[in-house]
Amino acid sequence: xxxxxxxxxxxxxxxxxxxxxxxxxxxxxxxxxxxxxxxxxxxxxxxxxxxxxxxxxxxxxxxxxxxxxxxxxxxxxxxxxxxxxxxxxxxxxxxxxxxxxxxxxxxxxxxxxxxxxxxxxxxxxxxxxxxxxxxxxxxxxxxxxxxxxxxxxxxxxxxxxxxxxxxxxxxxxxxxxxxxxxxxxxxxxxxxxxxxxxxxxxxxxxxxxxxxxxxxxxxxxxxxxxxxxxxxxxxxxxxxxxxxxxxxxxxxxxxxxxxxxxxxxxxxxxxxxx
Numbered sequence: 001x002x003x004x005x006x007x008x009x010x011x012x013x014x015x016x017x018x019x020x021x022x023x024x025x026x027x028x029x030x031x032x033x034x035x036x037x038x039x040x041x042x043x044x045x046x047x048x049x050x051x052x053x054x055x056x057x058x059x060x061x062x063x064x065x066x067x068x069x070x071x072x073x074x075x076x077x078x079x080x081x082x083x084x085x086x087x088x089x090x091x092x093x094x095x096x097x098x099x100x101x102x103x104x105x106x107x108x109x110x111x112x113x114x115x116x117x118x119x120x121x122x123x124x125x126x127x128x129x130x131x132x133x134x135x136x137x138x139x140x141x142x143x144x145x146x147x148x149x150x151x152x153x154x155x156x157x158x159x160x161x162x163x164x165x166x167x168x169x170x171x172x173x174x175x176x177x178x179x180x181x182x183x184x185x186x187x188x189x190x191x192x193x194x195x196x197x198x199x200x201x202x203x204x205x206x207x208x209x210x211x212x213x214x215x216x217x218x219x220x221x222x223x224x225x226x227x228x229x230x231x232x233x234x235x236x237x238x239x240x241x242x243x244x245x246x247x248x249x250x251x252x253x254x255x256x257x258x259x260x261x262x263x264x265x266x267x268x269x270x271x272x273x274x
Contacts, residue, residue: 031096031246031270032088034105037064040080045069047087047096049229049243049269056080062245065089066098088273091246093227096270114236116159118177120202127177131198135173143197147180154181154206155213155235173199181206181238206238208263216240216259224251229269243267 036048038059045067048059056077064087074083085102118127129135140158147153158176177200182189190203208216213233217240221231229243240263244251247266255264 028090028099030088030099030273031091032086032273033270034084034086034108035061035269036082036084037067037087037102038080038082039067039069040078040082047245047269051082057082063095064098065095067102072102091270093246114234116157116179116236118159118179118202119204120179127200129174129199130194132174134196134198137173139197140173140176140178140199143178143180143193146196147182147193148210150182151209151211152183153210154183154208154238155210155233156180157235176200177202179204181235183207183209183212207260208238210235213238213240216263217242219258220255220264223255234265237265240264241267243269246270 033047036051036057036059037045038048038051038057039045040056041058041060043060043063045064046059047061047064049061050059052058057080066089069081072083072085074081076082084105086105087096087098087102088100089096089098091097144156147156157179159179160176178193178197179202180189180193181204183206186203186205190201193201193203210233217231217233220240220242221228224242224244227244227246229245231240231242233239234241242264244266245268247268252266255266256262
């Protein structure tokens with residue numbers, strides 16, 4: 001019997017198509033990413049976006065076709081092999097087929113930190129409580145609970161004057177700004193919250209309510225199915241953030257048409273080469 005690889009190379013030669021690390025057609029779109037590749041635990045080489053910090057590490061993801069550990073530097077322990085690489089290949093929706101040898105991983109581009117800064121202009125004299133008696137953690141929780149009862153509620157957070165609160169430190173309600181977002185008419189919202197909360201407060205508008213964001217997230221999760229890596233609703237950005245192995249332009253256009261332009265922000269792990 002002629003080996004499958006040899007048979008393919010023979011056919012490719014007749015078609016004037018080179019046979020390299022893995023077969024591809026001239027028209028095939030190539031994608032790249034820099035991730036961990038790991039083999040072990042009963043599976044072959046796979047791409048991993050998240051790796052369990054065990055020894056040896058554990059992770060799982062799409063299979064990588066055409067992988068050869070003898071051609072790359074890697075770590076190995078307990079039957080597990082792994083390393084970080086830049087990989088380039090074609091994508092069939094479930095597997096990445098290499099089209100060139102793996103290389104050193106590319107340094108990831110700087111990620112934009114979540115901006116916890118209050119969207120309201122800073123009051124004259126700075127952010128400070130207006131009623132110290134109701135500037136307590138209990139009052140803060142009651143304000144959040146009250147805001148959440150409104151159908152127009154679009155989410156809320158507290159910030160330490162532009163910084164995310166440190167959960168390892170004891171909370172001091174006097175040091176935080178309570179940020180609440182609502183859709184629709186905002187008139188009366190601040191007074192409503194002020195009935196229970198006397199600390200620094202920012203009430204601002206939003207395009208989508210918290211309930212609407214959750215509904216959009218559920219629909220997108222169902223639509224993308226197994227392609228999904230993660231999905232969450234961003235309170236500060238008022239959008240649904242979705243991470244996929246590959247977010248195509250067609251998918252982006254379809255989701256924009258269904259839910260409105262900008263309602264869903266995609267992060268594609270695989271990016272077109274070139």
